[in-house]
Amino acid sequence: MILFIRQSLFLVLLLTLPFSLFSKLPDLTEKKVTQKTNEILNLHAHYKKLTPELMKRILNNFLEELDPTKTYFIESDIQEWQDPSDEKLNAMIANFNAGNFSNFDNIFKTMIAAVERRHSIDKEIDYSKLPQNVKTDEFKDMQWVKTIDGLKDRLVRIRALQADTASRLNEELKDKSLQRIVKRQIKYEDEILNPDTVERQKFILTKVLKAVTSSLDTHTSYFTPEEAKQFMINVQQRLYGIGAQLRDDLNGFTVTKIVEGGPAAVEKALKVKDRIIAVDGEPVVGMDIIDAVELIRGEENTPVILTVIRETGDAEPKKEEKVDITIYRGQVVLKEARFESSYEPFGDDVIANLKLHTFYQDADSSSAIDLAKELEKISQDRKVKGVILDLRYNSGGLLTQAVSVAGLFISKGVVVSIKDNSGFIQHLRDIDGKKIWDGPLIVLVNRVSASASEIVAQTLQDYGIALIVGDDHTYGKGSFQTFTLNAQSEVVNPEGEYKVTRGRYYTVSGKTPQLTGVQSDIVLPGPLSESELGEQYSKYPLESDSIKPNFDDDLSDIPPFQRERIRFLYKFDLQKKLNMYEKYLPQLRANAEYRMKHNKNYQSFLKELQKVKDHVEGEEEEQFGQNDLQLTEALNVMKDLLFMMEEPKPASK
Structure with a gap:
């Protein structure tokens, strides 16, 4: 039994790593971002209001939220935001408190131009001629490069490191590994270049809130709704779904493990190595694995229909058959975790x-x-x-x-x-x-x-x-x-x-x-x-x-x-x-x-x-x-x- 005075919010002590942004964006407006920032500051152990020091951190964090790998911006793109004067920082604080995020909109416009420039650079680079013996150490504590030529060199050296890592796999896995890297890049760039102005603004505001919270200390964080759900799964090691671990194989999601005691294990219809190609009739090939998993999860005792490709027979090459499997979702407790x-x-x-x-x-x-x-x-x-x-x-x-x-x-x-x-x-x-x-x-x-x-x-x-x-x-x-x-x-x-x-x-x-x-x-x-x-x-x-x-x-x-x-x-x-x-x-x-x-x-x-x-x-x-x-x-x-x-x-x- 524990004796203490209860607090109104859920107390948690967990070392968490940053989540990547999930595709479904939160329902944010400028006013809501300002309100949430004030709520967080009222609760924080140290900071109670935005200061020039914090605003400078927020700007740097926002730049890193947009370009965490430092492979889009060059120094001249972002110089005015990297070391702004106190006068400019105070003006930004006043704008922020009034719900004016025009400075962040301007940074985002620069990011759009940087993505389009990256597309042109990628077309110019001959990725078939890669340098040898590139080490991971050179990518620690990276800063943004000063020139376009420097950006080209960084892209080539990163690709060389990725190719070297992938070469340690067999040929099939090597190709899939490199394709996944390209797929992630395309997905992220599509989010940046999204023509829907409402969705684009939600994306910017999400990044702003992430930049604000991470400026306060290492462990203050903002979560999108999907990230919040995943955080609770990490805390409780419990979810509602079918109890299967999946791997993105580009042509579907292969079942790599069936969790003991979960619905899939109890019903025994789904098998390891089955490749899921549709969920409730919706094709998932090419979909991000987070989105596919979200389709499979759902309320307890509701059915989900998985269309899978299954290998059959002992002869090589093995035959494949398409099977529809209905599983009723239930509580999955990740006991081994x-x-x-x-x-x-x-x-x-x-x-x-x-x-x-x-x-x-x-x-x-x-x-x-x-x-x-x-x-x-x-x-x-x-x-x-x-x-x-x-x-x-x-x-x-x-x-x-x-x-x-x-x-x-x-x-x-x-x-x-x-x-x-x-x-x-x-x-x-x-x-x-x-x-x-x-x-x-x-x-x-x-x-x-x-x-x-x-x-x-x-x-x-x-x-x-x-x-x-x-x-x-x-x-x-x-x-x-x-x-x-x-x-x-x-x-x-x-x-x-x-x-x-x-x-x-x-x-x-x-x-x-x-x-x-x-x-x-x-x-x-x-x-x-x-x-x-x-x-x-x-x-x-x-x-x-x-x-x-x-x-x-x-x-x-x-x-x-x-x-x-x-x-x-x-x-x-x-x-x-x-x-x-x-x-x-x-x-x-x-x-x-x-x-x-x-x-x-x-x-x-x-x-x-x-x-x-x-x-x-x-x-x-x-x-x-x-x-x-x-x-x-x-x-x-x-x-x-x-x-x-x-x-x-x-x-x-």
Whole structure:
């Protein structure tokens, strides 16, 4: 159980990457954009009005929204907007507040001209003669080029890199990969050149709102309606559809996986490798995959008719037949994207490994409930000696679930405190006094363990309940956001939704992981340990901060007339701050360092990391042809700890 004061907006702690713009545009007008901007500023943790500094950021963000790859504009196109005078910025602020977006319209007209120029350049370039050995490093931190010749050179070098990457695939996949790149470019340019003036204005205003929100801080965002739906799917790992994963193969959408327990799996009519060419009679070949998926999803218990091409027979080449399949949509819970569990033998007993991918909650389950059930299930036939809570690649989720998951391992007490935009501090407490585990606990983290993951890891570290092992530190997202779409709501505002940073959070020690992240007790390098990932590398991060520790909870955030009654129910059996791992840490670190130093696979892996420092977020360790070395060593640390804690005490004389 969690004790805190509820807020009107949906509280979320999730590290999110930018969404691409979906094809269906929100119902925006100039007046609505001004209203939404004012709403967001009223809620924001730091900025309360537009300033010249913010307007300069907004202009730069708007340019990057239009040309994120920096392959359309040249410097002279946009010079007047890159470094405008304070006088011009103040005039733009006045225009913005009055609902006048003429400056953004002028930038967009320049973008239209840049797209048309790009078409001419593409016709001039001989893409059959590409340079060799183009490296990805040259495209980091790109600036707009100064000349048309410079733009031509950039386009050629980007195409060379794309062709080199595609050449590693077989011939069929290579062609499809390059065709997808062209298809995405055409789709985006069609949106820019759309002759419908109403749709064009919606497109501009959408980009303006995205530029405004991203100018405030890294995690404040504006979502189109489709993006908002996808964001909620990311949080809940639940949707209404058929339960199939698709791949765009240009001549249709191939089914690559059928989700266990989903409607497609239950009805068994759809098969992996089926190629969907129509949905409810509407052809989808050539359609963007987002639009096709949107056609397939829908209300629960409604039918969708899929026309598929299916290969039959064993002879080569295989025959194809066209099949119409009716599936009734239903709830699809992406369980494998929520959590996993396993165990490692330890003598006659086991070490439980609980891997949580996100902090979720819906009407039927939650991350805390599912973790408790999984540990109980493992414990039914085996004696569990230690638990590893694996939060690697877990970028966060619901704040309430961070409290509930941490509460599984403490008796009672403050889990996290939040300081909002008004400076008010409120404490979120676990008060039910029930633990699912009271023994040796390791929390395994990496550079992209963020937000809710950092609350759980740092809280358990603060109380001395768990050892933190893994990469040297976590992501460093110590801010919390409110989202205008409620977790239980299925209705999305046609004008779009937004997520705004309201303040910072602090664990019971009074520290926030903002910028610095959670520091590991024992460092076990993983695939991302050399990567420049984290809040410190983001565009506009909030500063770090601290408040007083709250191990001795004074209930100061509770209204006085409730305080005594709550004190009577809550103040006994508070979780004490422990130091049971402290005496073992030097030896545990030394043992881990020795094993890693003498493990040839680990040393090979570490050398590879030094060569490649630009890993993509979410890549798994298997890409190096290795087992999960980080998890294996975490298990070794747990085994060491168990041996040390079970050493017999000297007999008394």
